[in-house]
Amino acid sequence: MDTYSKPIHERIEWLFDMARRHSAEFSSPEAYLARQRYNAAHPTNIMALKCMDGRINIPVATHTPPSIIQPFRNLGGMFNLGWPHLNEVLAHHAGSIVRQGRGILALITYPFSSGDPQRGCAGFNFDTGAAVAHTHEIKEQVESMFGRGHGSVYPIVCGFETDEDALILHGPDGGQLNLGEIAPEQAGELRPRLAALYPDMSGQMREDLLPLLQGNLERIAHVRQLQRTLDIEHREWMICVGRGFDFLHMPNLALIIGPYSPDLADPIRKAAGIIQGNMQQGRIPDDGLLLLASSPYEEVGMDRARAELKARFMSDFTATVIRAEFPALAEKMHVRTAVLDWSSRALELVPDR
Numbered sequence: 001m002d003t004y005s006k007p008i009h010e011r012i013e014w015l016f017d018m019a020r021r022h023s024a025e026f027s028s029p030e031a032y033l034a035r036q037r038y039n040a041a042h043p044t045n046i047m048a049l050k051c052m053d054g055r056i057n058i059p060v061a062t063h064t065p066p067s068i069i070q071p072f073r074n075l076g077g078m079f080n081l082g083w084p085h086l087n088e089v090l091a092h093h094a095g096s097i098v099r100q101g102r103g104i105l106a107l108i109t110y111p112f113s114s115g116d117p118q119r120g121c122a123g124f125n126f127d128t129g130a131a132v133a134h135t136h137e138i139k140e141q142v143e144s145m146f147g148r149g150h151g152s153v154y155p156i157v158c159g160f161e162t163d164e165d166a167l168i169l170h171g172p173d174g175g176q177l178n179l180g181e182i183a184p185e186q187a188g189e190l191r192p193r194l195a196a197l198y199p200d201m202s203g204q205m206r207e208d209l210l211p212l213l214q215g216n217l218e219r220i221a222h223v224r225q226l227q228r229t230l231d232i233e234h235r236e237w238m239i240c241v242g243r244g245f246d247f248l249h250m251p252n253l254a255l256i257i258g259p260y261s262p263d264l265a266d267p268i269r270k271a272a273g274i275i276q277g278n279m280q281q282g283r284i285p286d287d288g289l290l291l292l293a294s295s296p297y298e299e300v301g302m303d304r305a306r307a308e309l310k311a312r313f314m315s316d317f318t319a320t321v322i323r324a325e326f327p328a329l330a331e332k333m334h335v336r337t338a339v340l341d342w343s344s345r346a347l348e349l350v351p352d353r
Helices: 008-027 029-041 058-062 084-099 128-146 184-197 203-223 265-280 302-325
Strands: 045-051 069-074 104-112 153-161 166-170 176-178 238-242 254-257 289-297 333-341 346-349
Touching: 008 029, 008 289, 008 333, 008 346, 045 203, 058 069, 058 203, 069 084, 069 254, 084 104, 084 128, 104 128, 104 203, 128 153, 166 203, 176 184, 184 203, 238 265, 238 302, 254 265, 265 302, 289 302, 302 333
Parallel strands: 045 069, 045 104, 104 153, 238 254, 238 289, 289 333
Antiparallel strands: 153 166, 166 176, 333 346
């Protein structure tokens, strides 16, 4: 289905059908066992701090099974580990993983386009240098929080080149490993190059990072065979606020805003501006946009009720910002509020009040 040319109501129906199919696949015995098998073979947990840009899909870019990489999204990949909610979420996540005896690789990413800077990160006003500098600041914060010895948590600054989905790994001493410059037949060189780039990384972590890099080589080779002009431009038609959007595994559908920054209005304004620009420049129909707010829960009862309250707040807050600052766009806004059953990844719509 060409989602960009369909009326907004059909696009919304298609979206929720995709969410249902994602949950069914995630909950299947085969998928469950595949995840268990993958984690047994590669015990290092991988989390990614990344931009809300819908093109930044690391599982797809690395041929990694869904739900293996834990995403944290915000405008431009802008984070501050001092933000109270983000601080607590990361501490809880890291604590639960380390108690299992597993290490963590933290991919701190920045997006950019080698073909046209204007296809890069709008959050940093297409200034790749500023984005790179910010990711290094986040890396410093991760090391301050979890230790500079990297025994349990190893942060990696990682570029994401959106034209070809190529990863660029930055080493601690200024070295780089640009997957876009490596031919698929050179995949055998990745292991020693990783060891040279990250000499203090444990052997287990390197072995668990290696499949992502091998998958990225395959992805780059595939993308180079495609006519991808439309896919690498901004064509998002929805704003997603909260967590639980793993089912959005296609590029350029959504701008995803994590609930982390104390100033949540800033990324909302910028996301609304991007979508308004998409409409004005004819990249998407101008008949509507979707605002989807979601909050995950792990248990029924109080935890689900808490998630529903949080999702309602994010939905109301986001809609209020858009109505105040983009009144014409707000007239085309369709609002949906949901909670996500974390065990099954089932998206459950919350009825209107």
